[in-house]
Amino acid sequence: MVTGDPAPSGERSGRRMDGEHRSGAAPCGAEPGATLHAVSSAVLAVTRHLSVHEVLQVIVRAAAQLLDARYAALGVPDDQGSFAEFVVEGVSQEEWEAIGPLPRQHGMLAAMLRDKEPKRLADIRREAEFEGWPSAHPVLKDFLGVPIRDGDDVLGILFLANRRRPGGFTEADEELLTLFAAHAAIAMTNARLYERNRELTVVAERNRLARELHDAVAQKLFSLRLTAQAAAALAERDPARCVRELAQVERLAADALAELRAVIFELRPADLADGLAASLRKHVEVLDRAYDADVRFTMDGGAVALPEEHEAVVFRIAQEALYNALRHASARTIEVRLRTEDGAVVLEVADDGVGFDPGAASAKNGGEPHGGLGLASMRDRALSIGGALAIDAAPGTGTVVRLEVPL
Known part of the structure; x- marks a missing residue:
């Protein structure tokens, strides 16, 4: 017209x-x-x-x-x-x-x-x-x-x-x-x-990944370089110590590779073409192969039906919770559970790691729990689709991240 x-x-x-x-x-x-x-x-x-x-x-x-x-x-x-x-x-x-x-x-x-x-x-x-x-x-x-x-x-x-x-x-x-x-x-x-809030969330996510690259990968690469230089200096006058330094170089290189692989894996766009449950299952299977921890996925009840945009948010929250468990919790076992319950989709990511005190860590880090685990970002994501996020954690008892999204 x-x-x-x-x-x-x-x-x-x-x-x-x-x-x-x-x-x-x-x-x-x-x-x-x-x-x-x-x-x-x-x-x-x-x-x-x-x-x-x-x-x-x-x-x-x-x-x-x-x-x-x-x-x-x-x-x-x-x-x-x-x-x-x-x-x-x-x-x-x-x-x-x-x-x-x-x-x-x-x-x-x-x-x-x-x-x-x-x-x-x-x-x-x-x-x-x-x-x-x-x-x-x-x-x-x-x-x-x-x-x-x-x-x-x-x-x-x-x-x-x-x-x-x-x-x-x-x-x-x-x-x-x-x-x-x-x-x-x-x-x-x-x-x-x-x-606008979604744009700000993307910017915040990029900043967080930049910090992860700097704090984790860059520091390990810097340590690796220094250790390699020390090994070179010791090659002639102390071969035994040189061997120990080279072993440390190998460990640092492996750690840096794992850190970089984790960050790159996070940057991959979520492929939800097969639905939330199937995509989560594939994601967990990849992580189970890539890390030493035992990562499992279970689903109770029938198919989960959420709008596509909501499924993407649930998937991102699951990614973040898994990332925290793998990188910070020293967990041996991580279980991702998905089900419908009382008119809501419930996602739980539970680990048997070191745990933490959410209240004390939040106050110490200016509102960002546990040194930058992104829990505030996860809560914001949950609120953006009308959901609620709860963290059940304590030092030495592991962590359970629970997300509920109304159907």
Whole structure:
């Protein structure tokens, strides 16, 4: 849905291909309860999603259903007074490609970007701001546009056109869309915060891996170099001691290789194509072959069914817990257990290692338990998918990391 001249740049997404009518709209003159139910359904559809792209798509679709509009669009402003992204509903892929690039700073959409006020028109073609549209563009008549606001900031502008029932959009429709836009603003803000938090988590993870490389691998390589130099100096005057130093070189090289292999293994992207349980089983089997510890995987009950994004978080938490057990706990046995229990997916990573005091270690290390085990990061990951993380640990008794994620 474009109501201005096309431009050579910008991002377009979220086309709905069929344009067919979908149920869920509140008919004109409906009972207040039916209208509230329609608004509630539309809002819930939006707030289920976390990524900004998904939220934009669902907002457009829900708005079109809510007011029974044939066409809908959502434009996200950029810093140049145009659109950074433009999502549409009711236009097929072929029609969208034939229409061409996004609108420039002209036409009715540009007028709304400038004025940032609702517009309700009986026939958009009769307005002074109307400047035509490309030949492949669908013919629009009745029009309703509402800004999506976060305080004084305009997050986007929601456009509807061609209401399916005769008579066009009413004042009540404008009020209803304005109410929906207020909730859509909350969903967009939450999605942006979620994506920003995910970006920060990635940065924190990179920083942690950099510290691991420096603290573990770099120090061992430095020790290895010094030991090799000492062995070279002793080769002629003390061959027996030289042999001992060379044995130490071999041990340090093996340790450095194991540390580097662990870090590289962590950097590998999670392959969850076979599902969470199968991926965890494969991961545990690899670790069992790579380390001296006995690493096992058990699963109780039926298949675990979580959204793909949630499964990725559970997998990362399992990786982190396994990493801690292998690197810091001196564990002989590590068991990964996965099951469903009381409407939740439960993951446990239990080891028989040295354990630690979570409370004392957290206070000593400024909130980062046990010298940088990443427990705070694991808890943040769990919270991001509505889960809860618990640590059962004490010096000399091993550690159990327990994650619960509601189904």
